[in-house]
Amino acid sequence: MSKFLIGLAAALVVALVAYWPLGMGVTFVDRLEAGANVMVARADVAGVTVAMQRAPLARKALLSGPANQFQREGMGSLPGINQRVLAVPGMGRVEWTNPPPSQ
Numbered sequence: 001m002s003k004f005l006i007g008l009a010a011a012l013v014v015a016l017v018a019y020w021p022l023g024m025g026v027t028f029v030d031r032l033e034a035g036a037n038v039m040v041a042r043a044d045v046a047g048v049t050v051a052m053q054r055a056p057l058a059r060k061a062l063l064s065g066p067a068n069q070f071q072r073e074g075m076g077s078l079p080g081i082n083q084r085v086l087a088v089p090g091m092g093r094v095e096w097t098n099p100p101p102s103q
Helices: 002-019 025-043 067-074 079-085
Strands: 051-053 057-064 091-095
Touching: 025 051, 025 057, 025 079, 057 079, 067 079, 079 091
Parallel strands: 057 091
Antiparallel strands: 051 057
16 A cells, blocks of 8 residues: 555656646747647658647647648658657647648
8 A cells, every 4th residue: 555655645746747837848848849849841842830739638630731641641761740740759649620622
């Protein structure tokens, strides 16, 4: 039982350090978002936006915009927006909030 309480206390401390104003969780996600915005701009697809999941704080990029399937996923050696955003160091996942336009 004492090992469980020690583990629980350690997990709570880690969570508080990450989310507390002095923690680096928000700063880290802000840097991920800035990097993702650079990668989306390099893809040169008008109207695509990126925001990071904030509640709960996560390393997940939420993308939206008129990108078609090829622009989103790429093909072969041509990276799509998904791969470009995932190339940001520390990025965990990419999710589109809207479906691709119909062809």
